[in-house]
Amino acid sequence: MPHKEDRKGPVWLISTTWRRNTTIRWRRYHVSRAMSIHKTSSLRYSDVTPRREYINRRLFLAAGSAVLGALASPFAAGAETKLSGYTKSPFSTDEKPTPYSAVTSYNNYYEFGTGKDEPAKNAKNYRTSPWMLSIGGEVTKPKMLDLDAIMKVAPLEERIYRHRCVEGWSFVIPWIGFPLNALLKQVEPTSKAKYVAFQSYYDPKQMLSSRAAQIQFPYIEGLRLDEAMHPLTLISVGLYGQTLPPQNGAPLRLTVPWKYGYKSIKSLVKIRLVEKQPPTTWNLAWSQAYGFYSNVNPQVDHPTHSQATEERLGSGIFGQHIKTRMFNGYDQVASLYSGMNLRKYY
Ligand code: MTE
Numbered sequence: 001m002p003h004k005e006d007r008k009g010p011v012w013l014i015s016t017t018w019r020r021n022t023t024i025r026w027r028r029y030h031v032s033r034a035m036s037i038h039k040t041s042s043l044r045y046s047d048v049t050p051r052r053e054y055i056n057r058r059l060f061l062a063a064g065s066a067v068l069g070a071l072a073s074p075f076a077a078g079a080e081t082k083l084s085g086y087t088k089s090p091f092s093t094d095e096k097p098t099p100y101s102a103v104t105s106y107n108n109y110y111e112f113g114t115g116k117d118e119p120a121k122n123a124k125n126y127r128t129s130p131w132m133l134s135i136g137g138e139v140t141k142p143k144m145l146d147l148d149a150i151m152k153v154a155p156l157e158e159r160i161y162r163h164r165c166v167e168g169w170s171f172v173i174p175w176i177g178f179p180l181n182a183l184l185k186q187v188e189p190t191s192k193a194k195y196v197a198f199q200s201y202y203d204p205k206q207m208l209s210s211r212a213a214q215i216q217f218p219y220i221e222g223l224r225l226d227e228a229m230h231p232l233t234l235i236s237v238g239l240y241g242q243t244l245p246p247q248n249g250a251p252l253r254l255t256v257p258w259k260y261g262y263k264s265i266k267s268l269v270k271i272r273l274v275e276k277q278p279p280t281t282w283n284l285a286w287s288q289a290y291g292f293y294s295n296v297n298p299q300v301d302h303p304t305h306s307q308a309t310e311e312r313l314g315s316g317i318f319g320q321h322i323k324t325r326m327f328n329g330y331d332q333v334a335s336l337y338s339g340m341n342l343r344k345y346y
Contacts, residue, residue: 080242083176086156091232093160093329098171100240102314107247108165109266110215111200111207123246126206128267131251135183137272138193143186147251151237154182158241159234159255164296164328166260169319170310175255176238181229189225189273196228197221197278198254199270215285221265222278222292223256226336232257235268258330260294291346295337296328300346 109119112126133150136142145153156176164170184196202218210217227233234255237244244250249266256263262282272278282290289303298308311319327333337345 080238080245082242083156083238086158086176089157089159091159091161092174093162093172095160095162095172096315097160097174097240098312098314103171103173103239104245104248106313108261109247109249110213111202111217111219111267112247113208114213119247120245126246126250128246128251131269133252133268133271135187135271135273137197137274138190139187139273140190141187150235150252153186153235154178156237161234161255161257162328163255163257163261163264164310164324166262166290166294166302166307168305168307168310169313170322171314172312174240175234175236176241177234177236177252177255179231180233180235180254181231183235183271184228184273187273192275193273194225195274195277196223196225197270197272197274198223198265198268199272200265201267201269216281218269219265219281220278221254221263221280223263224277224336225273227256227333230333230336232330232333258295258327258333260296262290263294293337293342293345295333295342295346296324297326297342297346298324299326300343 105120106116107119108116109123112119112122129147131147131150133145134143135145156178158174158176160172160174162170163173198221200217200219204217207217223233234257235252236249236255237252239245239248244253249264249268252268253266254264254268263280277292280290280292282294283292296307301307307324310322310324312322313319
């Protein structure tokens with residue numbers, strides 16, 4: 001996916017047909033890169049195996065190797081530490097969690113690679129301590145918090161949430177964290193604060209360039225203030241009873257379970273309360289496909305595929321093909337959007 005500026009080029013010299021064809025070509029390219037497992041260099045197993053079967057076989061093998069020899073698995077021996085003292089949340093689903101090995105080996109974290117298996121390999125030596133999170137903008141009490149302070153913002157809870165990626169697959173993940181609203185209340189948003197803007201850590205020395213990853217870095221996201229204050233919106237600091245592995249967004253990330261996964265920004269360093277709707281990384285990359293709201297909605301298709309169903313991955317060679325639910329099944333958020341046309345505000 002070329003940069004947006006490159007795509008536009010010197011528009012005054014370019015014919016309409018050329019521009020239209022370029023846009024179509026760019027979309028096809030973008031979709032094959034961003035919406036599936038991809039490698040352009042040579043024909044791979046994934047190119048000749050049905051996608052669904054291929055993904056599940058990989059996850060099944062990963063789960064198997066973890067069971068057969070935890071120390072032999074590259075993903076089981078991480079430096080994650082056990083978390084304790086967290087309570088179980090009534091917001092948890094009773095659906096079966098996806099195996100740890102799948103959740104931590106099949107990731108989207110473009111800063112560390114655009115293939116699903118790359119973040120776990122490339123983020124291995126990523127240092128997440130010391131870490132500082134700044135919270136400012138339209139607030140009366142801006143804050144700079146280190147990890148110790150972050151862990152004390154509110155009591156930790158385990159929340160088992162469904163996690164639906166815009167690509168059409170889903171997991172069930174037992175996160176550990178606290179509601180974002182606990183943090184936002186501490187900084188006291190002013191009456192001007194209408195939105196919350198989030199920014200990921202970015203270090204070009206240990207991460208891909210924007211050009212290589214084909215999306216803008218630092219990764220940025222945003223929520224409306226009432227969405228950010230909703231009790232389901234979580235700051236996650238762990239999963240499966242341990243601190244977050246780097247590939248899942250260590251040391252802290254956002255988790256917004258009723259929205260497509262790309263809203264759940266990883267490795268947070270900056271939160272700003274703002275008056276106007278903030279820009280977001282995927283919306284900047286392709287606004288027709290990735291809206292600001294990005295609520296899971298089986299009735300609004302992605303330009304390249306239906307969103308009516310999803311593959312629940314990680315439970316065996318064949319994933320479970322299930323119907324996607326409005327707001328990913330989190331009906332309690334519906335009132336946030338009453339009166340809004342969700343086809344327009346996708
Ligand atoms: N955050 C950052 N900083 N960079 C990313 O590439 N990918 C997003 C989101 N947060 C992404 C990110 C996408 S597309 C998804 S689906 C989820 O993280 C994936 O989270 P997981 O790897 O823990 O399943």
